[in-house]
Amino acid sequence: MSVHNILTVDLEDWYHICGVDQVLPEADWPDLESRVEQNTLKILDILRRRTITATFFVLGYIADRHGELIRKIHRDGHEIATHGYAHRRVYTMTQDEFRRDLKQAIDTITRITGRPIKGYRAPEWSVRNDSLWALDILRQEGFAYDSSMAPLPIIGNSAYPRAPHRLVLNEGHIWEFPPLTAYTPLINLPVGGGWGLRVFPYRLIHRSIEKFNRNGEPAVIYVHPREFDHNPPRVKLPLSKLFVLHARVVTTPERLERLLDDFPFTSISTVLEKKTVAFQRRHMYKEKFS
């Protein structure tokens, strides 16, 4: 049986960038030109032509201002998950602030779609060892999965598992879907999205997905609407941020189409349903024969 890989979109505008509050403070966002709609329509068009469903991690801030866009994504059959409300990194918030931000996102999005949300992705993969409490809060708020822990140095932790896995919590459990990384003896490489998907050789990304699939595991790919912008607004940012945002940005649409040509893709919820059934079967088998 062929393994379906996972395509995800972080639905945010071009100015939702972590750690640049000096240049793009939250108070200025309403006055900035919004480009999320036109860029998301390009992604939806690619997916519609190939009848692929994906998971959209919708920022509550965007849902508040672009309800019709969220309705369209939902109508097209994609999974609507959330990226929080105000694009704050989890470890910069208190537990109460995180819960408030999460609830505000849930309220805003479910008012539009009328459907419960199963999945969460933190801005900049910010569920780390110092913010693992977020997983318990997600579970308490009814989430079935998280996709916020990167098996990468600096941004996450190289020791985190690279494939989707089930995490046992204080109460219950939650599934974790890490972004695709390429293993090297020195360091895991971020080939699943962002600058890594654009800059590393395509054959490395292709090989990494093949390896995951051979082990029966899906690879998680992620893109942002701003990576489909032919003329993205430029602001004065640190060089490292400019690289992350703009390096070879024109290659994203072409790389995405190539991946969709080479591998089958679907949403996280579709994969999760199969994983849950397989897990329960294994569990029942163990109980029966142990």
Ligand SMILES: [Zn+2]
């Ligand atoms: Zn984001």
